[in-house]
Amino acid sequence: MPKAIVAIGGGQIRTRGTASIDREIIRLSRKKNPRLLFIPTASSDSEIYWNRVQEYFGDFLKCQTDVLFLIEEQPSAERIRGKILSADIIYVGGGNTLQMMRIWRRLGVDKLLMSAYENGTVLSGISAGAICWFDSGHSDSMSFYNPRKWEYIKVRGLGLISGIHCPHYNGMTRGIPRRKHFREMIQKTGGIGIALENNCAIEFIDGRFYRVISSKTYSRAYRVFKSGGEVVAEQIRQEKQLAPVESLARGRWRT
Secondary structure (H helix, E strand, O other), X not given: OOXXXXXXXXXXXXXXXXXXXXXXXXXXXXXXXXXXXXXXXXXXXXXXXXXXXXXXXXXXXXXXXXXXXXXXXXXXXXXXXXXXXXXXXXXXOOOOHHHHHHHHHHHOHHHHHHHHHHOOOEEEEEOHHHHOOEEEEEEOHHHHOOOOOOOOEXXXXXXXXXXXXXXXXXXXXXXXXXXXXXXXXXXXXXXXXXXXXXXXXXXXXXXXXXXXXXXXXXXXXXXXXXXXXXXXXEEEOOOOOOEEOHHXXXXXXXX
């Protein structure tokens, strides 16, 4: 089984806005009715979010849906392990990335997700659920703690994909544009940034190949990096064929 990760920059499953991307996630599982495990840690185990996932991935896309609540239910280590390692697809929801990563590391979920990946489970998610697969990500997590006084931060992910990820690249949180601040972050820290607009995703296969996919014709992906002291945002073209990961960083991409 190929190892696959699909990171989605943003969108609404309530309006089926990412349907073509989500069908690709299901295709990668090689199952007609795959077992999809939803992990809503970033939304503080939102029941409303879970209900929408059941309606969308269950009723509409015909997956066998299950959920892993980690905050309210406090499941045993055995139950957590069983759910993660028996899933065909893991879909991580959006929300507070910083809170999610702290809880995952405390409970050992991070290591289990890496094991699931090695075993062929398709890893996927949106916003915070996209950041988590990268080395790090551009996050609005501090806005959850102090909505009036906060700033974007870099949050460390699982490192299954190299680079710094910025979801919602064409959006903003509480009136503060992501695009501008992400460019400032790259200016300060360097590295290769992978920015995705809403309704756009990037899939990685075996850590060696990638492909941009989108559910809207206007949604785009960008490679953001420093060149000659300036920050450059270069569109990553959407192609039907997979491309080598090295091309994203022009030889500087770690596999």
